[in-house]
Amino acid sequence: MTVGDKAAIGCMVGGCDKCDDCTKGLESYCRDTILTYNYIYHDGTRTYGGYSDWIVAEEHCGEVPGYIAHGLWCATSMCWITVYSPLKYYGLNEPGKHLGVVGLGGLGHLAVKFAKAFGVKVTVISTSPQGEGSH
Template sequence: MVGSCRSCDRCAKDLENYCTKIILAYNSPDHDGTKTYGGYSDMYFGLSKPGMHLGVVGLGGLGHVAVKFGKAFG
C-alpha cells in the first residue's frame, strides 16, 4: 500500500489500510492517474553517496536484493 484517499472516515481514524480507495504498491492507479510500480521505486534517499548506512530487515527475496543495491552504491 502506498496511498489512500485521506478523506474518508477510515482514513480519519488512521485506518488507511481499510480505505475503499486504497492505492496498492504495484499496478494500481495513483492520484495523478499513472500506474504505481512499487513503493519508492524512483527514490534512493541519498544512497548514491558512499558511506551511507542501510538497514535491511529480513534477508529473503527482497532483502538480499537491498544488500546488493547497498553494496553497488558503496
C-alpha cells in the same frame, strides 16, 4: 518524515485521504486503498511496486521506527507490521500492559519481541505439549 529518515514501502502507498478510516490513519481499510503494484495514484501515474525506478507514497506509509535496523525492516517489514501496527493501535505499547500471544511461531515471536521492548508483560499460549517449533 524528513530527508534522511528511514523508509520502506509495503503493499500500499495511500488511500482516498477523505474517509473515516484514512483520517484515522487506517488506509488499509479504505475502499479506495492505493496498492503498491498496478494501481493508479492520486496524480494519475500507475504504481509499479518493486519494479519501479522511483515511487510516490504518502509519507506515513513508509515510516520505519528509528530503533529498527533498516536492513531488518526491509527484509521483514510485512511480518513486523502485522504485529507492530495492532500493538500500537490498541495501546499495547505502554509499560505495565499485559498481552497474550497465541503461538510462538513466525509472527508470535515478533509480537513478544515488540511487546517486551515496549515494557509490556507477555504470556505465550500454546497447545503443543512440546512447545512451538520443536517438531
